[in-house]
Amino acid sequence: QITLKESGPTLVKATQTLTLTCTFSGFSLTTTGVGMGWLRQPPGKAPEWLTLIYWDDDVRYNPSLKNSLTVTKDTSKHQVVLTMTNMDPVDTATYYCAHRPTGGKFLNFFDSWGQGILVTVSS
């Protein structure tokens, strides 16, 4: 059974850096074909895809946010860390980590999600 849980601050100030950690179980990010993503969802809006990291350390970013995002993995701790710099009130959202089905890198949808963490950015 796959489980994922996001952790980190729920309130940050504008211009600060946000660091979120996703702790997962039920799979390994060292297994070929495995990938994990981060998405966010502003209140009342649709999800937005942020980034995807693969078992081989290949990473893809949303071009509109590429300059502010960094994602890394710590396979020994079963964790993936998202860093987002220069936060703004428009970045207020629930942030989710999610598991991508094992397979070719082309697959970019998510079959298991964490519960999410609501991050509020104050001005």
Next chain:
Amino acid sequence: EIVMTQSPATLSVSPGERATLSCRASQSVSTNLAWYQQKPGQPPRLLIYGASTRATDVPARFSGSGSGTEFTLTISSLQSEDFAVYYCQQFNSWPPATFGQGTKLEIK
């Protein structure tokens, strides 16, 4: 970036009836499309991928169809637990993968 447009924004249907939700892509996404269901306070749940393949444990009353730019999610006989928001997501041309704005399915 591919824009996904869902219609209608809100759909009112009675329990036991059929619901048909639409999703249109601004350019062809082949069958690289997924559908999700989201209930208040919960993360999205994968229902359909590859436009028509049901995810694990998804009831048979959910079905997906379409290819190219036009897609449909059909719920054959609505149950009380099906009232939620539904999102489509393309993964044909990315980054970024993109979502529709959602259809809220409400009880009539």
